[in-house]
Amino acid sequence: MYDFAYHKPSSVADAVKLLAADPDARPISGGQTLLPALKHRLNKPSSIVDLSGIAELKGIRREGDRLVIGALVKHHEVANSPEVKAAIPALAQMAGTIGDTQVRNRGTIGGSVANNDPAADYPAAVLGLGATVVTDKRRIAADDFFQGMFTTALEPGELLVAVEFPIPEKAGYAKMRNPASRYVMAGVFVARTKDGVRVAVNGAGPGVFRQAEMEQALAANWAPEAVAGVRQSPDGLNADIHGSAEYRAHLVTVMAKRAVASAG
């Protein structure tokens, strides 16, 4: 990796100040994306702002009908949290399938959501549950937050501090892993909340997206059979050496069916 300056602030305010002062600074949380990029010399930040010392970004808490997860909470903590398991078991289950043991003990929800890798797991949960992304400046609805591959509504220097999840009546997640990377090849997060049914698809396309036809089908009949006949169009989906867009489109239907089945 190239040389960079290193900062470890202890408050969000200090972190934001450091990021604002240097447009080439990059925040680092669990480092599961940034560190490999640095090691491959694909990224050359002037400084790294290490968020791991900021206490206010940590912790999982229930606030009425919402579950609030701090940006620094690791996947392993979400997977094993009694609060999460009680409120949104599908979210805990999903977090327990991210990467491998090492990744889950380093990677954080804030890092994953802010990075918005199309093949990451969390964006599907955030969009599928209709969560709210909380930053140091504002609150952003999931529908407005994700803007395609590695792109979000975050402004330069704006820091994601927490994700607030509404507690659904039912939710489920199923995915097919890319055989090599074990990132998501096609995943579907389904949720039924008091505001309606949401279906979010990750892995298959250039960014996480909602599947309107499946949402309608499930609103009418919350059952795996309801989505079994809904075809995802392959147009615009990813195609690579691991599978065609048609294969991924097919997997979306299969995973939707399985997600609904797992939601019960």
Place this chain on the structure above:
Amino acid sequence: MNVVAPFEGIGASVKRKEDLRFLSGRGQYTDDIDRPGQTYACILRSPHAHALIRGIDLAAAKAMPGVVAIFTGADMTGIGGLPCGWQIHNKDGSPMAEPPHPVLAQGKVRHVGDSVAVVIAGTRAQARDAAEAIEVDYEVLPAVATMEAALGAGAPRVHDGVEGNLCYDWHIGDPAVNAAAFRGAHKVVEFDLVNNRLIPNAMEPRAAVGDYDPTTGDYTLYTTSQNPHVIRLLMGAFVLQLPEHKLRVVAPDVGGGFGSKIFHYAEEAIVTWAAGKLARPVKWTADRTESFITDAHGRDHVTKARLALDKDGRFLALHVRTLANMGAYLSTFSTSVPTYLYATLLAGVYTTPTVYAEVKAVFTNTTPVDAYRGAGRPEATFLLERLVDVAAREMGMDRVEIRRRNFIPADAYPYQTPVALQYDSGDHVATLDEALKVAQWDSFEARRAEAKTRGKLRGIGISTYLEACGIAPSAVVGALGARAGLYEVGTIRVHPTGSVTVLTGTHSHGQGHETTLAQLVTDRLGVPLAQVDIVHGDTAKIPFGMGTYGSRSLAVGGSAMVKAMDKIVAKARKIAAHLLEASVEDVEFDRGTFRVAGTDRTKSWGEICLTAYVPHNYPIEEIEPGLEETAFYDPKNFTYPGGCHICEVEIDPETGHVDVVNFTAVDDVGRVINPMIVEGQVQGGVAQGIGQALLETAVYDENGQLLSASFMDYQMPRAGDLPPVSVATHATLCTHNPLGVKGCGEVGAIGSPPAVINAVVDALKEFGVRHIEMPATPAKIWNIIHADHKLAAE
């Protein structure tokens, strides 16, 4: 009270002596070696598959901090290219095309990753920073990324002097006899298949440290090699012209090789040469990306085969035409793999009376291809065992029955095949029957039906194979074009108090030689295992040996040790006879005790050893003091392990995912020295075979860029991809080496891929699938299910 020592000799599953150091982080690998004043090399690599180098501007790079020197091909004058160790001849008798393989590019690059320049600097990061500052003016040329493209009319030439990109057009067998047999056939099965290109991915990337002492003129190369003497000979004599007494090559602990660390690579010559130029040590360590694009790849065959059968399903003739990808240059043993290590195995375990094979080796703008675990034999086995399954189906015969009907019977050994080899021993019915029993073959249909109730497609596949290893008789391989002898050497150094140091020319890079070879000494001399150490991997310490590959260490290296121990025992008996005042003929030796036959007069091993080094009362007129013997052993034949592998899979028809649910390996590896190590070797080989069958493949785009150049896209098997593997051995002994051993390092990787694919094809039989190319990925299987047949969505 009698204390019975635990049995540690031949047949004991003793724990591996070397594992304490490996598991506690105390192994000494090449990258762990740091020499005083050491510098670091970074190789600038070609980003293009094929390009002319019009100019290299080093000015900015030379001004970078910490830079000690930068060299390009222009600086390496008077240096030879990397040699090829095996000359193949064309059908017409002319020698193969053997274009130069420069250490650093000479005006042209021929694959992505080709070496263009080397920066030597004070730190690794400084070397890399400066390499990035080198400006190379490339004129990009059209590349040939596939054999089909390379052989096409008017294709760009990888090497200007090699017409049609053809390295050789070789054959084995009698075409007239073969053609006649086809004319009389009841049925001819035609079958095309690909053997996918693999990337070895040893856990430890390649590394090399060059050192030079200007006061003595001595060079030392520390390198990740399976055969340090071979590297010393190739690099010293052919590349750098350094006399061997001035060049020491050390291959310390090495973290996996699988063949990829047999070969002499450019980086070894670069660091050794540069250390001499600069009179400073130079270290180079590959990163994982460099490993992907510069370690020699494996396999990569495209084959058309025809099998003639009579009306009873007996094989009458086999005709095989194979294209073998050499990549951009001839790696050290590349040329032997698709010829003498492949086509000579095409009889397999069958009595096919005539086999005719034609092999064209092709240059392409890709990473060089060479031996990878099994080397040629997995390719032959995959072809045969898939072909036999296809033939069974097309003849309407049972898959097991067609094999039985064509097996070489146990009483036909020694058996002369129509493709040069003479098999010494084997019992294919025995390994088949045992595997069928362990795998519960007969009750499979019930498991298939049960899986169906869960929506899964279950299949079972079998492979009955034989391979040739324990390489090799020097005169035989010499006649076939090898430019090396393939004997092995062992020195038994008995110390005055009776402990033993063994110097072996073989090299352990994961196989557990420090245990297995020590067990041979314990078994023969009665010295406890803890008092036997194995020394390997350092040309300054060991006699000239040929290293480890082709499952040769025990069959050839172990046999050399046995010969040396015979000499030790013969001399020790003379010493004992002197002390016991008996005639030598009357002195017996059995695991640590010398006894005058039929009496209670004995001398212990320790007494004899001490006497050899303190020869006060000694037959000094008759024998010399000391107790150290060396033997070289040149095998009389290859060894022929074989066996039966059975694989059971379940396919999720919705996703195409294949789950290997069971794997049975019953192998005949000859006498087993350490059953635990054999089991581990077979399991590791099977893991690599499953990797080839289901997961791994190197993919190039049409411009010669490697698309699967990292673990993000190249799927190595993980623990979760692997089934429980039940391993059993059924030994028939090798008849021509003193231990009766055959070798177990490659059988897993050779026997397993066709068993897996046969199982996948069986699981998909309702869709009329004739063949599926490796790797059988989920997407590929989904395409098969959904392209033509009932589960088609639309």
